[in-house]
Amino acid sequence: MKKLISYGIIFILGSGAGWILSGKHWNIFFTSYIPALATLLGAFYGAKYAFQFQKDKEEVKNREKNILNGNLAVFNLMRMAETLFVYRKQFIEPFRGKPTAFLEMPPSLELLEDEIRFDTENLFFLLQLDEINFIGDLAVERSRFQRTLDAINERSRVHRLEVQPTLEKSGIVQGGDYTFQQIDEILGDRLNHTIRQATDQVITSVDETINSLQIAGDRLFKTLKISFPGERIINFKFEE
DSSP states (O other): OHHHHHHHHHHHHHHHHHHHHHTOOHHHIIIIIHHHHHHHHHHHHHHHHHHHHHHHHHHHHHHHHHHHHHHHHHHHHHHHHHHHHHHIIIIIGGGTTOTTHHHHSOOOOOOOGGGSOOOGGGGGGGGGTTOTTHHHHHHHHHHHHHHHHHHHHHHHHHIIIIIHHHHHHTTOOTTOOOOHHHHHHHHHHHHHHHHHHHHHHHHHHHHHHHHHHHHHHHHHHHHHHHHSTTSOOOOOOOOO
16 A cells, blocks of 8 residues: 555656646646645555554553553462462461471361462563563462472371371370370381471472562562553562
8 A cells, every 4th residue: 555655646746747847737737636646645644644543552452451461460479479378377387396297287178279370371571571581480480389289288188188097096186195106106107208208398398489479479560660660560469
């Protein structure tokens, strides 16, 4: 369209210039070609401004979409950290540092990642914000969070379905006075090692994942604030 209009303008101006030099067909030039030239120019600039308007509209729409997806990602990182923080507060902190933590830490209900949707596909706009590796880092955080949930769920399963029944069969009751040797003998080497290792893994994984989620959330918040100045961005924080 642009080329067609340009050729038409060149033709009209060329014809007009020739007639001006020869002094012929002045009436035709002013009554026919000049209006045609005005029509072509109007069509050219009309199409140009319509295209620019649509382009600007799409850019605004994409900007709003990116801000929404960015805020949603910050919010979901906060939810992930909050989920683990609540677990730590209820199940880990009361027994942290106690030699009997592997027994006293109760099992929890199954924690599911599906309750928190975190789609890195909606954050591809970060590739244009000098954060090429950030999407990969966020994908790592999602995997780390899922592995932590898996560790919690596995320990809860072992505690609920293996440790508790074994202790109950041996007459061990909560609050009783027993030695570690007695507990070890009742549980046996395999189960004793499994529950101890699972408990240590859960405590370490929960602590490290909460910390890494907070770092990722702060980084994403700062990136969005710099990339979208003046826009409302969710600040990463959760109640401690």
